[in-house]
Amino acid sequence: MNQIKLFSPATIANVSCGFDVLGLCLESVGDEMTITKTAQPGIRITEIVGTDLPLEAEKNVAGVAALALLAHLQPDCGFEIRIVKNIKAGSGIGSSAASAAGAVFGINQLLGAPLTNKELVHFAIQGEKLASGSAHADNVAPALLGGFTLVRSYEPLDIITIPSPNELYVTVIHPHIELKTKDARSVLKENIPLKKATIQCGNLGGLISGLYTGDYGLIGRSLHDELVEPIRSILIPQFDELKAAAKTAGALGGGISGSGPSVFALSKGKETAAKAADAMSAIMLQTSVPFDVHVSPINPTGIKIL
Amino acid sequence: MNQIKLFSPATIANVSCGFDVLGLCLESVGDEMTITKTAQPGIRITEIVGTDLPLEAEKNVAGVAALALLAHLQPDCGFEIRIVKNIKAGSGIGSSAASAAGAVFGINQLLGAPLTNKELVHFAIQGEKLASGSAHADNVAPALLGGFTLVRSYEPLDIITIPSPNELYVTVIHPHIELKTKDARSVLKENIPLKKATIQCGNLGGLISGLYTGDYGLIGRSLHDELVEPIRSILIPQFDELKAAAKTAGALGGGISGSGPSVFALSKGKETAAKAADAMSAIMLQTSVPFDVHVSPINPTGIKIL
Structure with a gap:
């Protein structure tokens, strides 16, 4: 598999009394991302449809998260990322998290999933750090894991998934x-x-x-x-x-x-x-x-x- | 039924990160209380074995809690309370809570249980107020309900029982x-x-x-x-x-x-x-x-x- 197409969902962080610790994942709003494995190493953001965000990997939340993952996994290839942004930047429903989480999820899949989704949180939060100055996990964790997620601790990072009733x-x-x-x-x-x-x-x-x-x-x-x-x-x-x-x-x-x-x-x-x-x-x-x-x-x- | 004999357990409040909200109930330590219905109205503490605590109802945590319950239920009788204190006062394992919770539990039983154990928490905390200056519920709630209890809120009082694993x-x-x-x-x-x-x-x-x-x-x-x-x-x-x-x-x-x-x-x-x-x-x-x-x-x- 050399290419993967993803739905990367919007999320709600700071769920009321769960300020800074509790997030949840939405089903009906999200970005579409296409990630392609390339012989050329490194990360290239080829296109971001629907918003005006920087394409340079080092200045883009998806790029920064992806670069953090590559630095860890050291693959002998690179990746191109194309994003159709349906989640508006600055809306408060995890726009940057969707990009960061989608990028690391897709790359991990294309490399045969050496890491668990929970382990990917560590890399996705590097994108959040670029976006907001704080490497918070309460959007990227529910985007990667679904449902409600609790950030039990940051040092060390400890994410707990919490079930929720169907209705x-x-x-x-x-x-x-x-x-x-x-x-x-x-x-x-x-x-x-x-x-x-x-x-x-x-x-x-x-x-x-x-x-x-x-x-x-x-x-x-x-x-x-x-x-x-x-x-x-x-x-x-x-x-x-x-x-x-x-x-x-x-x-x-x-x-x-x-x-x-x-x-x-x-x-x-x-x-x-x-x-x-x-x-x-x-x-x-x-x-x-x-x-x-x-x-x-x-x-x-x-x-x-x- | 005119008399009831109870085991009123020790409890742990402030369970670590659950400061002021989370308590748990112990099985192997507790007081023995005997509560007797009397024709004479009011509350009389007849004896406290094993420690030197005041017998006047208004100055005793069991008495104060019992009087608060009587003021609410207005029964046409009174109660005598005898306590064998196995939980040392000032030990930090809910000595006052055991007395207060036991008193209201026993009286409620002798009156045909008009209130639920959860409702009794409201009266038992009046005893805690006398003992420590704060009407905290995180000892009396686990004493009355067992297991782990969360004080979700004080205004209004909202107690949640939390299950725990058997081992x-x-x-x-x-x-x-x-x-x-x-x-x-x-x-x-x-x-x-x-x-x-x-x-x-x-x-x-x-x-x-x-x-x-x-x-x-x-x-x-x-x-x-x-x-x-x-x-x-x-x-x-x-x-x-x-x-x-x-x-x-x-x-x-x-x-x-x-x-x-x-x-x-x-x-x-x-x-x-x-x-x-x-x-x-x-x-x-x-x-x-x-x-x-x-x-x-x-x-x-x-x-x-x-």
Whole structure:
């Protein structure tokens, strides 16, 4: 096999109380990537369709992740990468992660899969470091592994996959405003009250418990971010209204997707998730801000070979 | 039924990364309580064997918890409580919680169980408030419900029971030094770095995941308290040596039991837990500090009717 075509999915990081540790994988939004083995060594990004991103491998998240993998595997060949970007850069649903994860996944497949998908996370996060200044794993891990993933630890990197109930659906709305990950990080406070950390731990424990047991009520009660959402949501003009509208429509709860500006809601059942999408869209239609909205089940497997 | 005799178990709160939210119930250590329905209204503590605690109901943790329950249920009778205290006060394995939980459990049973054990937590924590100045639930919840319990939230009170694998054993050693819960609380810092809260969340998520899946390795890797243990352990002279000895003996990990001075370790299998007990005892024998040590499986059901 000399060429592979992939669907590399969008992901939601910072799932409410799971700030910096919990991510999930979407099914209905993602990039298409074609990766081709070449006799010429190194990485060449041949084309990126749908957005204006640098083609030089060293300046491109897919390129940087791929180069990190090549430095480790030392193959006697190189790779060309072509990306059709359906996930908008800066949307907060893991655009850079999809590129980075897809690149290392595809190359690993073309080399006979010497590494596991979990091992690939280590290389994919090098792309994230280029994109946002922080080698965070909570988008690339769900993209590579599917489902919900917990980053138990960074040193050493320890990723845990968490099951989720079948009827859990995601609604995610992307208001087309610019909000850079670096800026969204800069508003956070370095120190927080111990009391709030304890509340966050209680909710994260509840959310993970609810995911294991399929207790939708518990999932909903636990979707409360004490630490980051109150500060960061100020950067998203319609945040409170979007979240409230989704809950009024029946969603279990929601929060900021990644570092924003996208806002997500979780619902039991596709129908409720669609109602949440309608309710959130109605809020955005009252503004002049363009947006797009997606309804998706949890993607249980992550990147797919097409 | 006019009289009930109970075994009210010791418990471990602040299970490592589960500071203030995660507790567990022991099987082999506990108080014996006898509760008798009386025509005379109110609560009378008739005797406390084995320790020197106040008998006035308003000054006794069992009495305060019982009075809170009576105020809610308004029965046309009263209760006498006799306690044989096997759990030493100030040991850090839930001595006050056992009394408070046992009192409300017994009274509820004698009244035909109008409330669930989960509902009783609300009344038992009134006893904890008297004992430590904080109405914490992470001892009374596992005493009443058994197993591991997560305090998902205090407002409103939301307790989640977490399963644990069958071969999980607890070793707990109690150095006989005085360490008041109030003092152990006063050394804590009010503010902590966000970065550390995130590390704590990762570990708590990992621990809960390991408990659900029976992944002993993950349980062990997750037993890391970033927030409280580094500060509070200074108050327990042999802490580092005790923890290291348990791990060298094969324990998965451990930490401070409650707010100390007891130190606990979790192990896979009774044999390893006993080895950890021997190793921790050897450390204590190098000092002149008396101690006792217990090995126990996780108690799956909590308080037992004898």
